[in-house]
Amino acid sequence: MPVYRDEGVVLTTHHLGEADRIVVLLTREHGKVRAVAKGVRRTSSRFGARLEPFMVADLQLAVGRSLDIVTQAETLGSYADQIMVDYPRYTAAAAMVETADRLTDHDASVQQYLLLVGALRSLSRAEHDPGLTLDSYLLRAMAIAGWAPTFGDCAVSGESGPHTAFVPQLGGMVADAYAPPGVARLDPETVGLLGALLAGDWAVADATGERARGRASGIVGAWVQWHLERGLRSLEHVDRSPQQ
Template sequence: MPTYRDEGVVLRTHQLGEADRIVTLLTREHGKVRAVAKGVRRTSSRFGARLEPFMVADLQLAVGRSLDIVTQAVTLGAYAPVIVADYRAYTAAAAMVETADRLTDEDASRQQYLLLVGALRSLARSEHDPSLTLDSYLLRALSIAGWAPSFGDCAVTGEPGPHRAFVPQLGGMVSDQAAPPGALRIDAATLGLLTALLTGDWAAADASPSGVRTRASGAVAGYVQWHLERGLRSLEHVDRGAQ
């Protein structure tokens, strides 16, 4: 049975039989992989705790007919225990891995893997407010997938911004002439935060006030829900806190 090695982050798991578990992984080189981890639900398992959601591991897998088999797992990023202990970080991480699961397949780019691992690491280290980390991840993940929002020029006409109408189905900010009736209007501060989250300007993002963060989160949620077509179940449960 041929084997291969790769790094992977655990997106989700579900039980198989009495002792096994099916693990869905986003890997560095092989895209999304579904594999069986045998015996990991036994208390004597050598690597059961290494294959929980949000964990990053160096894996050895054997190629199977329908599902590969995890034969070895060495922890690279033990993010799960820290994230799970913080409810706000946990709800943000749950939305991240659900998004990654929805956006990727076996041909997923390495960029998606690196982005998710970096976001989970940031959550575990409490580098930024969990809501900011989540919104930045969502915007960047969609951009890698080919749905980069326009926060400058009009997404329809290309007219230079800034603009005030935000229309997810049209690709982001649009001019007044291109905006449909009832389009969401975004103030300059919120637009500035959205741009900072997309470009990684953390000094500006961390300095943003709570009201601006709330408005930006609403715009990001609308953009994500539109492009993923079906709503993210976990996004409804994200604890935004006081932001």
């Protein structure tokens, strides 16, 4: 049975039988992998805690017919403990891994893996507001997948901004001539925040007010829902309350 090594982040897990678990992983080199971790639900398991959601591990896997088999797991990033004890961080992380699961397949890019690991690490360390970390991850993950919104020039004509109308169906900010009736209108602070989140400019993002953050999160959610064709279930539970 062929064996390979890779590092991966645990997206989801599912019980299998009395003691086993199916683990869905986003790996660095092999994209999304579904594997069986045998005996991990027993208290005597050697690596059960290393294969919980939000954990990053160095893995050895054996190739199986339909599911690979995890034979070794060593922790590389122990993020679950810090995330699970904080509800805003937990709900943000849940939305991240659901997004990664929806966006990736066996041929997923290394960039998607690195982005997710970096976002979970940042969440676990409470480096930024969880809602900002989530929105930045969502915009950047969608951009890697080929759906980068424009927050400057008009997405239709290329006319120089600033513009106030955001239309997901047209690719982002658009000039007034292309804005349908009733479209969302954004103030400069919100537009600046969205651009900062996409670029990873945390000096700008961290300095924004709650009103702009609330409006930006709505725009990000609309962008993701439009391109994924159905909403993320986890987004409904994200705690957006201000962090102290």
